[in-house]
Amino acid sequence: MAEKKKKANSNAMYKTDKVVSSKEKAFNIFVFILLLLLAFTMVFPLIYMVLTSFMTKNQILSGRLTLIPDPVLIGKYSEVLSKGQFISGIFNTVKVEIPVLIVGGFTSSLAAFAFAKLKFRGKDQFFLALLATIMIPFAVVMIPQYVLFTKLGWTNSLAPLIIPGLFGNVSMIFFLRQNLYSIPTELMEAAKLDGCTYFGTYWRIFLPLMKGALGTQLMLWFMGIWNDYLAPTIFLRSEANWTLQVVIRSFNSYYAIQSDYALIMAASVIAMIPTLLLFFIFQRMIIESIAISGIK
Amino acid sequence: MAGKNKVKVRMSEMAKREERWAWLFIAPPFIGFMCFMAYPIVFALIVSMSRWTGINSLWGNIVGLRNYIEILQDAKFWQSMGTTLIYMIGIPIGMILGIIIAMGLNRNLPGKRLLTTMYYVPVVSSLVAVSILWAWVFNYDYGLLNGIWKIITGQHGPNWLGDEKMIKISMIIFMVWKGLGGTIILYLAGLQNIPRDYYEAAEIDGASGWEKFRNITLPLLSPVTFYVLITSLIGGFQVFVEVQVMASNGGPNYSAATVVFYLYEKAFKNGQLGYGSAIAVILAIIIFAITALNFWGQNKWVNTDI
Numbered sequence: 001m002a003e004k005k006k007k008a009n010s011n012a013m014y015k016t017d018k019v020v021s022s023k024e025k026a027f028n029i030f031v032f033i034l035l036l037l038l039a040f041t042m043v044f045p046l047i048y049m050v051l052t053s054f055m056t057k058n059q060i061l062s063g064r065l066t067l068i069p070d071p072v073l074i075g076k077y078s079e080v081l082s083k084g085q086f087i088s089g090i091f092n093t094v095k096v097e098i099p100v101l102i103v104g105g106f107t108s109s110l111a112a113f114a115f116a117k118l119k120f121r122g123k124d125q126f127f128l129a130l131l132a133t134i135m136i137p138f139a140v141v142m143i144p145q146y147v148l149f150t151k152l153g154w155t156n157s158l159a160p161l162i163i164p165g166l167f168g169n170v171s172m173i174f175f176l177r178q179n180l181y182s183i184p185t186e187l188m189e190a191a192k193l194d195g196c197t198y199f200g201t202y203w204r205i206f207l208p209l210m211k212g213a214l215g216t217q218l219m220l221w222f223m224g225i226w227n228d229y230l231a232p233t234i235f236l237r238s239e240a241n242w243t244l245q246v247v248i249r250s251f252n253s254y255y256a257i258q259s260d261y262a263l264i265m266a267a268s269v270i271a272m273i274p275t276l277l278l279f280f281i282f283q284r285m286i287i288e289s290i291a292i293s294g295i296k
Numbered sequence: 297m298a299g300k301n302k303v304k305v306r307m308s309e310m311a312k313r314e315e316r317w318a319w320l321f322i323a324p325p326f327i328g329f330m331c332f333m334a335y336p337i338v339f340a341l342i343v344s345m346s347r348w349t350g351i352n353s354l355w356g357n358i359v360g361l362r363n364y365i366e367i368l369q370d371a372k373f374w375q376s377m378g379t380t381l382i383y384m385i386g387i388p389i390g391m392i393l394g395i396i397i398a399m400g401l402n403r404n405l406p407g408k409r410l411l412t413t414m415y416y417v418p419v420v421s422s423l424v425a426v427s428i429l430w431a432w433v434f435n436y437d438y439g440l441l442n443g444i445w446k447i448i449t450g451q452h453g454p455n456w457l458g459d460e461k462m463i464k465i466s467m468i469i470f471m472v473w474k475g476l477g478g479t480i481i482l483y484l485a486g487l488q489n490i491p492r493d494y495y496e497a498a499e500i501d502g503a504s505g506w507e508k509f510r511n512i513t514l515p516l517l518s519p520v521t522f523y524v525l526i527t528s529l530i531g532g533f534q535v536f537v538e539v540q541v542m543a544s545n546g547g548p549n550y551s552a553a554t555v556v557f558y559l560y561e562k563a564f565k566n567g568q569l570g571y572g573s574a575i576a577v578i579l580a581i582i583i584f585a586i587t588a589l590n591f592w593g594q595n596k597w598v599n600t601d602i
Contacts, residue, residue: 035401126326140340144343287412
């Protein structure tokens with residue numbers, strides 16, 4: 001202990017950080033191996049999913065665990081992609097994504113701009129009312145929403161998934177508002193002096209400045225819509241409107257009876273690819289924005 | 297304050313204009329909130345006091361609090377509520393694993409980025425797809441788990457999804473696997489926010505590794521712990537998709553069904569919109585209470601003086 005104190009006094013503490021003792025080195029290696037093993041365990045089911053999708057029925061049902069597909073069967077992927085229902089599932093999901101992200105992204109960022117940069121009465125009250133939306137679980141409003149959409153005659157189309165999204169997304173408003181706070185308000189004053197309209201200030205000055213944050217939020221929203229299952233199962237009456245997640249779930253119940261696990265896995269793999277690709281490309285931004293949500 | 301008032305009077309025309317534009321800009325989300333949240337909640341409260349099926353008349357079937365009284369005596373409701381709570385055993389498990397792994401990652405070992413990504417992949421994966429995957433992993437005859445089980449023990453493994461107790465354990469394993477990456481990321485961010493000098497000061501005082509963890513790391517991570525706990529509790533009360541995919545009938549003797557699963561069956565399979573809405577209102581009250589606990593507890597338990 002005395003030795004440690006002496007070290008600290010001579011300011012050697014910082015050096016001990018860099019020159020790692022052999023004991024600590026061994027410990028680091030141990031930790032690394034442990035973390036690697038755990039991480040491998042985490043992704044192993046997903047790897048197994050991909051491996052299964054290439055296996056023949058005989059191999060899968062052999063009753064003995066095998067990991068390497070032998071022979072490698074690619075046919076299940078083309079079989080999935082040739083199923084009309086699967087393709088229409090992809091198209092329906094895309095048909096929801098495009099209008100919601102474009103219009104919803106616009107309305108959300110515009111509202112975030114107003115909340116962060118404009119002065120108006122009732123600002124805090126309006127914002128709190130919107131925030132309450134995040135806290136209300138979907139399960140609580142799904143019955144009345146279902147009734148409402150049925151009454152409006154929307155349940156025979158994709159409208160129940162599209163129209164509510166056009167009005168904006170509250171968590172997006174929340175994050176963009178935080179982001180706008182870090183942009184100097186002087187820009188606002190300068191724009192005013194230049195005779196810029198309020199919409200012009202948003203469109204020409206602040207929208208370009210929040211591009212990065214907007215992009216990240218849109219990506220998260222894209223993933224949310226892509227992976228959504230509960231709302232589509234409840235609101236979509238006709239099979240022709242089913243989104244991708246509903247389709248793969250129906251594949252699961254249908255083909256499990258026939259023990260066609262390779263096909264089920266192939267369909268699920270394809271359904272996961274878009275979000276995983278986005279995640280791999282933009283992981284730094286996505287992970288950062290998740291981490292921020294916890295610290296706030 | 298006085299100065300502000302003066303400015304307000306002088307700029308009143310311009311301020312009014314700004315205000316009108318601002319109201320216009322926030323109108324879409326606010327209208328959305330009124331139509332798709334506020335109105336449905338009021339409507340749910342009314343429906344919860346009726347025997348409405350969507351076909352008969354709502355106002356002719358108002359029964360007061362009878363649905364609520366029936367729910368409190370409904371064995372299936374309590375069973376699904378109990379199962380929902382049992383699934384929450386996964387929350388502390390995930391938190392402990394999360395904190396340990398995050399501390400390991402925080403040692404800045406090589407490949408930290410890749411490891412973090414590996415842990416996080418299940419979080420961004422589609423819940424339906426990974427539920428389908430795990431139903432396959434848990435498969436009694438050909439699944440991955442029982443395959444490994446047979447190699448290790450030479451015997452046939454348990455019936456993961458076919459037994460009342462095992463199906464709950466299986467669900468907990470699945471939920472921990474699915475959510476762990478998120479917990480790790482949050483703890484890692486929390487750890488990186490702890491100033492290094494705290495540890496250095498403790499080392500000078502001769503604190504052991506455990507003492508440093510107990511007296512510095514854990515208290516300073518309390519905001520993260522609290523956030524993870526609250527969001528997991530709120531999420532835990534809404535578990536539905538994995539149950540529907542892995543046990544579409546609710547599992548053996550309804551042992552896997554959660555509150556939302558029961559609500560869904562009542563409302564959309566049996567057409568008991570009134571009864572389902574009453575369950576939804578109870579769920580809303582529980583979640584509202586947790587949210588209130590959040591605001592109250594933040595001041596009381598959480599150490600925020602970094």
